[in-house]
Amino acid sequence: MARMNEEGQWIVLMGLLVAVGMLFLALVINQSALVGQTTAEAVLEFPKSDIKDLRSAVFDLMEVPADNRENVKQDIYALSLHRKNSVVKVDIDGDILKIHFNNGVTMYYESYEFV
Amino acid sequence: MNGRNDYGVSEAIGFILILGIVIGSIGLVTLYGYPLLIKEQTNTDIRNMERTMIVLQNDIKSLCYKNVPYKETSLQVSGGTLSALGAVDGDVSAPRFNITTSTGYDSGEVYLGQLKYASSAGDAVISVSNGAVLKRQEGQQGSVMLAEPRWFYDNITKTFMIYLINLTTNEAMAQTGVGAVRMGLVETETQINESAMTVTVKYNPGTSDDYSTAWRNYLTGSVGMTETAPGSNTYTLGGVDTLVIKEYLIKVHGV
Numbered sequence: 001m002a003r004m005n006e007e008g009q010w011i012v013l014m015g016l017l018v019a020v021g022m023l024f025l026a027l028v029i030n031q032s033a034l035v036g037q038t039t040a041e042a043v044l045e046f047p048k049s050d051i052k053d054l055r056s057a058v059f060d061l062m063e064v065p066a067d068n069r070e071n072v073k074q075d076i077y078a079l080s081l082h083r084k085n086s087v088v089k090v091d092i093d094g095d096i097l098k099i100h101f102n103n104g105v106t107m108y109y110e111s112y113e114f115v
Numbered sequence: 116m117n118g119r120n121d122y123g124v125s126e127a128i129g130f131i132l133i134l135g136i137v138i139g140s141i142g143l144v145t146l147y148g149y150p151l152l153i154k155e156q157t158n159t160d161i162r163n164m165e166r167t168m169i170v171l172q173n174d175i176k177s178l179c180y181k182n183v184p185y186k187e188t189s190l191q192v193s194g195g196t197l198s199a200l201g202a203v204d205g206d207v208s209a210p211r212f213n214i215t216t217s218t219g220y221d222s223g224e225v226y227l228g229q230l231k232y233a234s235s236a237g238d239a240v241i242s243v244s245n246g247a248v249l250k251r252q253e254g255q256q257g258s259v260m261l262a263e264p265r266w267f268y269d270n271i272t273k274t275f276m277i278y279l280i281n282l283t284t285n286e287a288m289a290q291t292g293v294g295a296v297r298m299g300l301v302e303t304e305t306q307i308n309e310s311a312m313t314v315t316v317k318y319n320p321g322t323s324d325d326y327s328t329a330w331r332n333y334l335t336g337s338v339g340m341t342e343t344a345p346g347s348n349t350y351t352l353g354g355v356d357t358l359v360i361k362e363y364l365i366k367v368h369g370v
Contacts, residue, residue, distance in 0.1 A: 041173065081359065082305060085180050087269040087276065103180075104267035104276060 045105050050084045055110070058090050058099055062114070157236040160194030164232045167192070168241050168248045169262050171230055171296060175246060178300045179280060179363045180265070185299045195234040196291050199367040201284035202228035208323040210244065214277060216358060217313040228282030229324070230296070230367070242324060246280045247333070249326045260329040266338050273356035275314055284367045297368040308358040316340065318348045 057076050064072050073090055080088040086103035095115070101108040167190050174186040190197075203209065204226050214222040229244035238253035246264030251257065268275045283301070316334065320327045327348050334340045340350035 044173075081307075083182070085265075085276070085361070087272050087274045089272050100271050102267065102269045102271070104265040107269075 047084070047086070047101075047103055047106050050086060050103065051101055051106075051108050053084075054080065054086075054088060054101055055099065058097065061090065062092070062097065153236070157194055157234065161234055161237060161239045161241070163191075163193060164195065164197075164234075164241055165248070165250065165261055168230070168232060168243050171243050172246065172248050172262050174296070174298060175243065175280060175365060176265075178298060178365055179246070179278065179303075179361075183300070185297075187295055187297045189293070189295045191293045192232065192291050194236055195232055196289050197230065197232045197294075197296075197370055198287065198289035199282065199284045199296075199370045200229050200231055200287060201367070202226040202281050206321075208321050210321045210324050210326060211319050212245070212279065213317040213319065214360060215315045215317075216308060216355075217315075218308065218310050220308050220312075220358070222279075222360065224319070225279050225281070225362075227280065228284070230282065230370070231324070240324075242326070244282075244324075244326070246278055247329070249329050251324075251326060251329075256325075256328070258326045258329040260326075260333050263333055263337055266334075268339060268352060268355070273354060275352060275355045275358050277314075277316070277358070277360045279360065279362040281362060281364050282367055283364065288367070288370045290370045294370060296370050299366050299368060301364040301366050303364075304362045306360045306362075308360075309356065312355055312358065313351055313353040314355050314358055315343075316350045316352075318350075320348065 054076070061069060061072050061076070069092065076090065077088055080086045080101075084103065086101055088102075089098075089100040091098040091100075095113055097110075097112040097114070099108070099110040099112070170188060170190065174188055177183040178186055200209075204224075206226060209226055209228075211227065212222070212225045214220075214225070227245045229242045231243075232241045233253075234240070240251050240253055241261070242249045247260055248262040250259050250261055264278060264280075266275075266277050318327060318330045318334075331342065331348070331350075334350045335342055338352070340352045343349045343351060
């Protein structure tokens with residue numbers, strides 16, 4: 001046999017490193033599609049405008065004469081249920097306003113004090 | 116390595132050894148590697164379809180909860196068939212729900228229909244039914260819920276919301292390869308029952324698509340109901356003041 005030349009061993013080693021690196025990248029890419037999807041879903045599902053609409057309606061409710069508030073409140077409950085699929089509860093106790101919102105995905109609770 | 120003795124080295128034996136190793140390797144790859152590759156391909160197809168079914172579930176969510184009238188999604192069905200099976204009242208093979216309350220309300224048997232993917236190489240079956248994405252293995256007992264529907268109990272107002280999503284078709288439809296799923300919302304019906312009550316939900320798995328394990332885990336876990344007896348598929352929830360049942364009728368125009 002001819003004399004062995006061992007100077008090319010780093011090529012083999014680099015090949016191995018590249019292979020391991022590609023395997024790792026493949027795993028990361030495999031996960032990324034799922035992560036992107038669930039993140040996008042979570043953003044889409046967050047009922048930001050629903051909560052903003054509800055808060056706006058509830059603050060308007062404070063302007064309504066006290067003896068008519070219950071009727072308006074029932075309207076807000078019904079509209080939330082039918083249009084937004086959410087369960088809503090509003091409590092007005094003196095200057096303290098409590099809002100509860102739940103649509104099965106997001107639960108929101110707020111306590112607001114008028115001073 | 117000077118001075119090595121090469122008298123015992125035979126070119127013929129070396130050649131036979133190398134050839135043997137090559138043929139042996141090819142044999143090993145054909146016997147074990149190739150089936151593994153096929154299996155991996157099947158698994159990838161099933162994983163892709165899991166995602167696709169979640170996309171379809173999101174379409175149904177948009178139709179039901181976001182006042183969107185019509186949805187069309189292009190998708191690729193690989194390694195199996197996607198079919199739309201409309202709800203047929205009285206079909207004993209189909210899964211169905213029955214909701215009753217202690218105050219005398221009875222929904223009757225509600226048939227829901229499904230979008231169903233059946234893998235051709237593997238035995239996985241994935242369904243979008245009643246707003247949930249469900250998966251099971253053909254011919255086996257268990258099942259899992261990949262994505263949950265939106266039933267919930269609000270313990271501040273003591274309101275229990277149940278969504279029933281009914282898929283209908285004009286005819287049975289199936290596709291494989293690239294295609295589009297077109298769905299539209301036909302009507303919504305809301306029923307509100309207000310009085311203190313216990314709500315009973317009965318899931319009847321039917322004979323062809325048994326997802327009772329998935330529904331059991333969902334109803335007893337996420338929703339917080341209790342099963343009356345193990346394996347009875349009957350679940351109760353007490354202390355409910357308001358029961359809201361929203362039934363959506365969705366028409367699958369084409370797959």
